[in-house]
Amino acid sequence: MSKKLGCILFIFIFSWGSVSAQSQEKKIPLTQVLQQIETRFNIKFSYANRDVKSFQVVPPPADLSFNETMSYLNNQTDLLFQAIDSNIIAIQKKKKKPFKQIEKLEEVMLSNYLAKGINKKNNGVFEINYKNFGILPGLIEPDALQTLQALPGVESVNETVSNINVRGGTNDQNLILWDGIRMYQYGHFFGLISSFNPYQTKKVTLIKNGTNPAYGNSVSSVVSMETEENLNKDFYAETGINFLSTHGFIDTPLGKKSSIQASARVSINGFFITPTYYKYFDRAFQDTEITSTSAQTLNTDQKFNFHDASLRWLYNFSSQDKLRVNLIYTSNDLQFNENAFIGGEVVSRESGLSQKSIGFGVFHNRTWSNSFETSTQFYYSNYNLEGENANIFQEQRVLQENNIAEVGLKLNSLLNFNKYFQFQNGYEFIGTNVTDTENLTNPVISDEDKEKLNTHALFTSIKYRSDNKQTRVEAGARINYFDKFNLFLAEPRISFNQQFLDFFTLEILGELKSQTTTQVIDFQTDFLGIEKRRWQLANQQDIPILKSKQLSLGLRYYRNKWLLSAEAYAKNVSDISSQSQGFQNQYQYAQIIGDYTIRGIDFLVNKRFDNLSAWVSYSLTNNNYEFGELSTTKFPNNVEIVNSLSVAASYNFNQFKFSAGINWRSGKPFTPLTQNGIENNIFEFENANSSNLKNYLRVDISASKEFSLTDKLNAYMGVSIWNLLDRENIINAYYERSSTNKIELVKQQALGLTPNFVFRVKF
16 A cells, blocks of 8 residues: 555546446445545545535446546546645646646655654655544644654653753754744643644644755754645534643635634633643642742632634635735733731732733745745744742732744745756845843832844755656755844755665755754743743853754665664754753853753664554664863753653554553653752752653553544544553652751652543534
């Protein structure tokens, strides 16, 4: 079947013939025939009901191959069958002289990588298609940022989606895009689940190396989330509920050239509270101001909720022009009361934390000819973090705010010289403003810091693909100009892919990148100790512009549904600030500049059967800091995971899906105290990150089923268990001083056994 799917990367199955031998057989609706073919070949047809509902055909013979079956249907119906992905076939009515979409020269090389819907392209890019997605252990919803953690080289040392570490990088070094809009907030429940509606996201792209020059301002990965690209000609809606939230989604046409999409999601605790919600609440707020109590104070009336909403307008004002307007809003809100008994009376003061993001974008694409197209993207992104902390005994309030506002404009052009060469050119402007505010009452102290930086960039690349499609090369560069510093930085990028001996593929990727925004931690108690990181702009003094360089070499063998892969890489990120690394040892208050270097290798063995995919992945890394000003100049990175192993399987049959897996990895680095503990009233630590927490182990399972309630009403039901063995996993540990001056070791735990359930209705 893999050979059959490989043939339809860009299917043009047009054949005319006569099948008179079956002309007298009974005809049935085409929709029923399509359902039979989907089950037989493990594919998915995408079509508008009005385009196919009038057709009735004689079912094709069962012994026909996939290509023969498509030719048969083409002859019977005079419809156009075209591949839009490795296993998704779009059906449309044939039009006169259709305008061709420019071929991007980036074919899918490996489809259903690990699980159904995860593909790898021949330029090293991973693509997850949620239109025809399978299932992964512990996940019953298509949460983009959780799905990415199933891929080799992607970790989260504290088990959150807002702290994804790609090849040893910190979360703020990732470029996160939603329909081209840069997002600076990624998570609900302060990072435990993605803040992007899982049912509106249709495709996710992950770039770990060899990044296209059109992407800038990040020294680690690029994560691009995309919603539905095509107009919907029929009304579609769905609503659902799980143990954390409830959601709704509508996609409806507005005439023949336009459609609109709207979605909303809200935490479930406004209606009732589930045990799963309690688990997430305890995990999110452990060892913070919310849960801390003492003999003098008591925190009560904790109120927390999250919600998100999005609105999209799609308009094709001609066969050559596409306009997309996008709006997204996300929010996390927390309030609680601090109570104390003072002067014979109970005194209460309210504290709270608010985290909000809004993004707006306009995208226009123009296809000028069958070989040339241009696109224009404008976006505005705003992230605001605001905290209020009341101190009853000192009659004091601390107000803190961190705001980042950004506008972006990107112009891009694509030219196909011929079937071998493709030329890309463009310009990007990024204007970023960051405001930091802190106000204190009793005494009254007010401090506000505003920074602004404009970046101009030109980018270009040329792609080559050989006639037999076995050789692919992309080489390009991005030139950035930072007006505030009158500084130019050139960033070459390259990717090379060569298939040889029929079953082997060699891949070489390389890049230079830079970044002007970073997150820092001034004090661990900032913003109630919950979301203590604040965004800051590079100033070329205590916070320089980050720079990275990376090179990787990969070799893959694929035959008879066996995939064996090994990828070695080396990556260096320079000019990092120690404040951005989250130290909780002797370097917690240090303000020094250094770098980190990671060397690693990712192994993968994957075997696919008709309905089953099983895999084993293993990563080995060495990730070290180097700060020249410290006595110990080189020591392990705070997010170093030396060994990481994953064993999992995914099964799909007749709309039933099941998956189970084991995740094991080394404990993150940890700095113990010396035997003296406290010396001269300060903590005395051993060498930084000289020990490790205990190893991490988690077993997850999940299952789902899609079924019909009526002819026009479908339902989806799923159940999952996260950490099936209820293992106590310590994801972070640090020391603090108690009120009696005793040393306490604080151990932060990951989620224990956590079930989840989802039910959706689609109509």
